Amino acid sequence: MTTNQIAATDAASQKISETTEPEIDLNDSAYYVNRHIGLLEFNLRVLAQAEDDTLPLLERLKFLLIFSSNMDEFFEVRLAGLQRDIAYNQARPEADGMHPKDVMRTISDSCHRAIERQYNLLNDELLPLMAQENIRFIARDSWTAPQVQWIKHYFRQQVAPVLTPIGLDLAHPFPRLVNKSLNFLVTLEGNDAFGRKLGMAVVPAPKSLPRIIRMPDEVCEGGDNFIFLSSIIHYHAGYLFPGMKSTGCYQFRLTRNSDLFLDEEKVDDLSAALKGELYSRRYGEEVRLEVADNMPDELISFLLNKFGLEESQLYKVTGPVNLTRMMSVLDVAKTHQEFPSFKPKLPNDLKRSDRMFEAMNSGDILLNHPYESFHPVISFLRQAARDKDVVAIKQTLYRTGTNSEILDLLVEAARNGKEVTAVVELRARFDEESNIEIASRLQEAGAVVVYGIVGHKTHAKMMLVVRREGAKLRRYVHLGTGNYHAGNARLYSDYSLLTCNEELAEDVHKIFQELTGMGRPATLKHLYHSPFTLQQELLVQNIQQECNNAQNGLPAKIIFKCNSLTDQKTIQELYKASQAGVEIKLIVRGMCCLRPGIPGVSENIEVRSVVGRFLEHTRVYYFHNNGDYSIYCASADLMERNLYRRVEIAFPIIDPKLRKRAYRQGLEIYLQDNYQAWIMNSDGSYTRLSPGEGEERRSAQAYLVEKLS
Structure with missing residues (x-):
């Protein structure tokens, strides 16, 4: 328990003694937990899953990598925002009463302990267990002669042509590094071709290069054998500076603030403004520096000074600085050390994908994803896109993905002459670029695209289909707790409701009217x-x-x-x-x-x-x-x-x-x-x-x- 948690508990205990009072002040900070600390606690529960030896080995590795990805976002968004507010004197205590600087200190201490746990688990437990399963990460000092020859060839053919070593001198200042990119700081001796004594250079690793490379079976003993890109670049550091001697090569990674800052009331075109902001996300304010644990102190001080960071923002790691990129291993190393596969259920009355309207007319349908298939939702839209009697389709899109059948079907519907209206939320964090592309495709197909309401993200999940049945127009609806993303529907637990309840459909119609038009808030019968x-x-x-x-x-x-x-x-x-x-x-x-x-x-x-x-x-x-x-x-x-x-x-x-x-x-x-x-x-x-x-x-x-x- 942290000092701040103990203090909060003591304060709560003090309140316990006052329960005989007629009124309790529910605004008292003793009754609240800091939200940033609460989110970090969740990430620690994910890390605990990786430590659970009752789970399959590769699932433990997956949880470890998810923890790494979660922590990246925690630093990029949560901690970065808190740091920015403190720097601009905008930070104020929240309901828990903790001063933002105290929150930063508490989080920093917890993060350092968690990262140490993460790498200890990887190095001392998971990698040795994986080696027993013939899934190996081969260190440089264990490479055999045939492996060295293959690695040299791979470096010359695949790596060297896209590397850009940058010597540091007056004409080559320290480069502006992309957020979360893998980089190497190389120390050098000797003169270069122009007689310069550079002393140091930076080698950024292009994002196009895979961070994990599987070596061919013919140079290995069997199983799946991997090497890290960082090991390959480290081994060839001297090759990058002909005639000079490389005396050290150390990986590091910089995390930046990745939130977008956009005053929506001061822009004329939200899409165009976001396109401009997306580039700046890669170069936001610095919030964290990760370095190899063998980097000398003087080089660490050099980097901290260069990025304007404090010692508390430094993380020394005993392994790759970006564990999330190890996810590719899970796609290659398929073993029994995973959760048993399962096939999402398709309810009997939905197995005919061309009879969704009939099924919905028989009664409401509730789907529990991922245990039950997301396919009926796609089938509903597919039938609507191709049914000659469907006259209009309206849908909200938050996180859908550009390679999505949902998007393809909306495009097809628009080209088939349906009145397609899409409310695309451009500001879905980290999906902005994808959603801009989605909006462009829909507009090119003839759909009406709106971006919701200024100042309010459209996070609702709704689809409304209007179908002519005889002399009447009948409305069919999908409502969900998740996104219109088939991949997420296999990984996230969510509910889908398919219905043609007229009162629900009328409520959905009114909300779409709010999103695309103007007027007072709609009076709804069932929806809130x-x-x-x-x-x-x-x-x-x-x-x-x-x-x-x-x-x-x-x-x-x-x-x-x-x-x-x-x-x-x-x-x-x-x-x-x-x-x-x-x-x-x-x-x-x-x-x-x-x-x-x-x-x-x-x-x-x-x-x-x-x-x-x-x-x-x-x-x-x-x-x-x-x-x-x-x-x-x-x-x-x-x-x-x-x-x-x-x-x-x-x-x-x-x-x-x-x-x-x-x-x-x-x-x-x-x-x-x-x-x-x-x-x-x-x-x-x-x-x-x-x-x-x-x-x-x-x-x-x-x-x-x-x-x-």
């Missing part, structure tokens, strides 16, 4: 949407109803499942419900700023996080309502940005059978998980559950794979 009604009417009013039920002696219960819970207003309503005696179960994958288990405040609240094979992505909100319970699925997490600065939707599961199924598969089994679940403590830390003696091991994800796939 941000930034207008989702927080106040769906969350607050239903929470307060559970409070009233509890105070009147009626059973009262709330279950929320989401990715993050940071909104202070929602947290305070949950605290009030706990004080009223409402039983509250929260399944929060990532950040949770609420502190559970504080007597007099949150003793009736349990918070758990489930981290497993699939990324838990569903947002499900349950209210007991004195036995007549309601369940809403949503695109929105319980964060300020989702509730007040985005266009989001929450949709009800109306059909009683589907509602019962959503409760069982989406909530109940997660509350029974004793293997991949972590329980949050009141100090903000987490404890992993494990089966007790004689207790059956229960994994929600394993249950769903078995029952649905």
Whole structure:
């Protein structure tokens, strides 16, 4: 437990002694967890998956690499934003009361310990175990003569032609390095062709070069044998500077602020403005320096000074500086050391992909991805694109991907004469370039493309199909908690609802009208949407109803499942419900700023996080309502940005059978998980559950794979 966590717990304990007071100040910082620390805690739970020796070996490696990718984004976005606010004197304490500089120090200490754990796990456990499975990473001092010859040939043919060594002198200042690029600092002796004593040079490794290279079987002993690009460049450092002597070669990597800064009210064309900003992302402010652990102190000081970084922003690593690029190994080294494969289920009434309209007319359809196939969603759009009776298609696109059948079908629909309207969210972080290309393709095909609402990202997941049936127009709808990305649908847990319920369709129609036109907020019958009604009417009013039920002696219960819970207003309503005696179960994958288990405040609240094979992505909100319970699925997490600065939707599961199924598969089994679940403590830390003696091991994800796939 950190010093700040202990202090926060002591403060909370002080509040416990005051529970006899008639009023408790729910704004007190003792009742909140810092959001940045909460996100880091989630990343540490991912790292713990890599340390779990009950998991298949290559899955452990995958979790390690996911942790590395998560930490990159943590530095690029979260820490970079905090650092920038501090530098410009814009940082203010949040609900937890921690000063931003204290948050930075706490995070820095935790990150350094976590990175050390990461590389110790890789070097001391995973790589040796992989070698036993004939998956080897061969170090330079172990190369055989045939391997050296092959590596030299590979370097001359594939690497040397694209390298650009840069000597450092007055005419060649230190280059401006791209964010997260692999680079080498080389120390030199002797004179170059022009008689210069350079002393040092920088060698950037082009992103086009693979970081992991599989050597051919004929120069190896069998199995899968890999070498790192960094090892190849290090071995040939002297070759890059003819006539000079290389006295040292050290890899390093610089992480920069990757957030985009765009004042939408001061630009005329959002797409054009974003194109200009995307280039600057590669050269944002410096936030982290990673160096090989054998780099001499004087060279480290040189780099820190060059980038304007402090010692606390330095990370010495005992291995490749970008572990995420090791993901390519998983595509090559296929062994039994992985999770068993499974095929997502295709419900019987959806196996005829050309009869989606008939199936939807028979009743609402609820799909639980990835256990059930995403294919029916694609089939729905495919049939709509090709059906002569379909007159219009409207869809929101957040993260879809340029190589997407969804995009191809929208283009086809537009070319087939359908009225296609696409709301493309250009500002989906790290997908901006892809979404600009998507918008261009759709416009070229004749679709109407809009970019949503200035100041509010369009994060809702909706598709509306209008079909002429006799003398009437019938509307068919898809609503989801995830993105229109078939790849993510195999990795993320999400819900899809396919329906032709006329009242739901009318609500969706009104929201599209808001997004493409102008006017006052729409009055909806079933859907709740941000930034207008989702927080106040769906969350607050239903929470307060559970409070009233509890105070009147009626059973009262709330279950929320989401990715993050940071909104202070929602947290305070949950605290009030706990004080009223409402039983509250929260399944929060990532950040949770609420502190559970504080007597007099949150003793009736349990918070758990489930981290497993699939990324838990569903947002499900349950209210007991004195036995007549309601369940809403949503695109929105319980964060300020989702509730007040985005266009989001929450949709009800109306059909009683589907509602019962959503409760069982989406909530109940997660509350029974004793293997991949972590329980949050009141100090903000987490404890992993494990089966007790004689207790059956229960994994929600394993249950769903078995029952649905």
